[in-house]
Amino acid sequence: MARARIAVVGAGLMGHGIAQVFALAGHTVTITDSGEAALESVAGRIRANLRDLGDDESAAERVRPCKSLAETVRDADFVVEAVLEDLAVKQNLFREIERHARADAILASNTSVIPITKIMGGLAGRGRALGTHWWNPPFLVPLVEVIGTQWTSAATIDRTIRLHAEIGKIPVHVKKDVPGFVGNRLQHALWREAIALVEQGICDAETVDTVIKNSFGRRLAVLGPLENADLVGTDLTLAIHRTVLPDIDARPGPSPFLEALVAAGKLGMKSGEGFRHWSADAQARLRSSVMQHLKKARASGP
Numbered sequence: 001m002a003r004a005r006i007a008v009v010g011a012g013l014m015g016h017g018i019a020q021v022f023a024l025a026g027h028t029v030t031i032t033d034s035g036e037a038a039l040e041s042v043a044g045r046i047r048a049n050l051r052d053l054g055d056d057e058s059a060a061e062r063v064r065p066c067k068s069l070a071e072t073v074r075d076a077d078f079v080v081e082a083v084l085e086d087l088a089v090k091q092n093l094f095r096e097i098e099r100h101a102r103a104d105a106i107l108a109s110n111t112s113v114i115p116i117t118k119i120m121g122g123l124a125g126r127g128r129a130l131g132t133h134w135w136n137p138p139f140l141v142p143l144v145e146v147i148g149t150q151w152t153s154a155a156t157i158d159r160t161i162r163l164h165a166e167i168g169k170i171p172v173h174v175k176k177d178v179p180g181f182v183g184n185r186l187q188h189a190l191w192r193e194a195i196a197l198v199e200q201g202i203c204d205a206e207t208v209d210t211v212i213k214n215s216f217g218r219r220l221a222v223l224g225p226l227e228n229a230d231l232v233g234t235d236l237t238l239a240i241h242r243t244v245l246p247d248i249d250a251r252p253g254p255s256p257f258l259e260a261l262v263a264a265g266k267l268g269m270k271s272g273e274g275f276r277h278w279s280a281d282a283q284a285r286l287r288s289s290v291m292q293h294l295k296k297a298r299a300s301g302p
């Protein structure tokens with residue numbers, strides 16, 4: 001889409017970053033949020049990010065904050081929702097968006113894990129609705145999962161993939177609308193075993209993170225698991241799975257160890273303790289090292 005009109009609903013962590021990426025690519029963006037503070041601060045947050053990244057700050061001028069949802073979506077070619085992760089809130093919001101948006105506008109949700117079918121099922125025009133799952137921070141992590149439902153038209157998928165490729169993202173097509181799509185299913189399969197290793201006393205939480213960061217984590221950005229399986233051989237992969245898989249955590253629900261942490265108020269960095277203890281300094285160091293790593297990766301290209 002040459003110079004598209006993009007509407008972003010929700011100006012929080014993800015929404016403001018998504019707006020920034022579209023604006024930097026030359027599109028005009030309207031953005032709204034039900035919270036006054038989020039809406040008032042959105043232009044400043046985008047400007048600060050652009051400055052920090054060395055990107056063209058004037059891109060922020062293409063983002064127009066709007067108080068009303070109707071005004072935000074009225075002229076849009078593409079509407080993306082990034083409000084809180086709550087099914088009922090998203091369902092109601094899309095019903096309202098549908099009342100105000102153009103009939104040919106594409107409607108997308110940035111939900112992390114909720115099936116798009118559940119969010120969009122109540123719409124009259126389900127053929128133009130789909131998921132676009134970005135990763136945080138949207139201006140540093142390249143992937144966008146594009147998720148269709150049984151109703152999504154091929155043209156909607158195609159236009160959405162093209163739009164995201166044109167703004168420099170790496171869109172992938174998720175062909176079945178399953179909870180967690182592809183990325184979060186993989187990520188949380190790993191987290192389940194990481195938690196089980198600690199729960200079973202095999203190692204402590206720090207060791208889990210040290211092992212991953214200093215072993216296959218080093219290779220993951222350039223060697224995916226299935227490339228890796230082909231590299232070592234599918235026969236060796238099969239032999240390893242015969243030995244290891246029967247022993248890996250396969251419980252269908254959350255770990256009782258995780259549930260106990262939450263019940264005890266050990267919520268991670270926001271409470272100072274989760275799997276590990278977190279001083280304010282340690283938190284700042286970790287956040288900074290993640291950002292430095294992602295900036296370097298962006299600078300060296302996809």
Ligand SMILES: NC(=O)c1ccc[n+]([C@@H]2O[C@H](COP(=O)([O-])OP(=O)(O)OC[C@H]3O[C@@H](n4cnc5c(N)ncnc54)[C@H](O)[C@@H]3O)[C@@H](O)[C@H]2O)c1
Nearest residue numbers: 010012013014033034035038082083084085111112134136
């Ligand atoms: N944080 C992440 O790493 C991440 C990554 C990918 C996807 N997501 C998904 O993106 C969505 C947003 O996540 P976030 O981290 O940006 O959350 P956030 O809490 O930072 O922002 C959500 C914003 O939505 C606003 N909001 C709530 N209800 C609204 C409504 N009815 N209309 C307009 N605005 C409303 C809130 O005021 C808030 O500013 C969620 O669905 C989340 O699962 C998050």
